[in-house]
Amino acid sequence: MPNTFIKIASVTVGSGGAANMEFTSIPQIYKDILIMVSARGTSNFAGSGYFMYVRPNGSSSNLSGRYLVGTGSSAVSGTIAPYLYMSPSDATASVFGNGQMYFPNYTSSNYKSTSAESVYENNATGAYQDLSAGLWSDTTAITSITLVPGGGNFAQYSTATLYGIKSS
Numbered sequence: 001m002p003n004t005f006i007k008i009a010s011v012t013v014g015s016g017g018a019a020n021m022e023f024t025s026i027p028q029i030y031k032d033i034l035i036m037v038s039a040r041g042t043s044n045f046a047g048s049g050y051f052m053y054v055r056p057n058g059s060s061s062n063l064s065g066r067y068l069v070g071t072g073s074s075a076v077s078g079t080i081a082p083y084l085y086m087s088p089s090d091a092t093a094s095v096f097g098n099g100q101m102y103f104p105n106y107t108s109s110n111y112k113s114t115s116a117e118s119v120y121e122n123n124a125t126g127a128y129q130d131l132s133a134g135l136w137s138d139t140t141a142i143t144s145i146t147l148v149p150g151g152g153n154f155a156q157y158s159t160a161t162l163y164g165i166k167s168s
Helices: none
Strands: 003-012 021-023 032-039 051-056 063-070 075-079 083-085 097-104 112-122 126-136 145-149 159-167
Touching: 003 021, 021 032, 021 159, 032 051, 032 145, 051 112, 083 097, 083 112, 083 126
Parallel strands: none
Antiparallel strands: 003 159, 021 145, 032 097, 032 159, 051 083, 051 145, 063 075, 063 126, 097 112, 112 126
């Protein structure tokens, strides 16, 4: 069966940056939801400006995950709360990292899983690709999602779009 993606909301960071990007009052009428992000941080790589945490219902509790990162010359894996990459401030100017995170059955009374993929590049030194799977060990339906930089703020023109997915 084909899936239908319905744009629910979009956030674009204005001048001066933003401490987070947030979707509130997520309608509970879809089967799944998906966030697509194009973002850049105001903090450098060493200051964790290369990733953002994804917090369902604003929660930073009961989150776990596994990741696999490829750098073009090596691979690294480990555990971390659900996240997506973005370009840090010391990456190539005007380059934004891109990613998406999928939340199946976000309204169910079961724990909520996620799957994500994201990338960012620094033309001078390399590119990073990430695949991750996460779990929010909470039975509450997801009604909001907050994106929080690992360090610093989101830079101007960073965007996030939330889609509802209906099965047809």
